[in-house]
Amino acid sequence: MRYRFIEAEKACFPVRLLCRILHVSRSGYYGWRERPTSAHHQDNRRLEVKIRSLHRASRHTYGSPRIRDALRDAGEVCGKHRVARIMRQAGIRAKTVRKFKATTHSKHSHSVAANLLALRFHRQSD
Secondary structure: HHHHHHHHHHOOOOHHHHHOOOOOOOOHHHHHHHHOHHHHHHHHHHHHHHHHHOOOOOOOOOOOHHHHHHHHHOOOOHHHHHHHHHHHHHHOOOOOOOOOOOOOOOOOOOOOOOOOOOOOOOOOOO
16 A cells, blocks of 8 residues: 555655655565566456456346355355455445335325315416
8 A cells, every 4th residue: 555655656756755754665665566466466356357247237236245146156266255345445336226115095094184275276278
């Protein structure tokens, strides 16, 4: 995280100063830049692509448990926390759809409310 910050801010500030402020060695920063990405990180990127396609195919309704089940059906081996973390970091969220709830009960035995204002509505003819 610190190295990424240095990478982002090196255009505005000297690397030496940023490393001193963040308490990291310059050799550690340059080593991080030259080091290839880990196999785990590459695997996470590959999983993220699959997760995005499954999420899109589900019309954005699948959360991490369903995505994990779909990945397992496709032959991928991954845990629920890993899928949830990848989805969270990628900003992938399931749409929550509320169920329809009828709020009007028209088949009741109560009387219709009285017209206390005695208003009469007439349609105007053109």
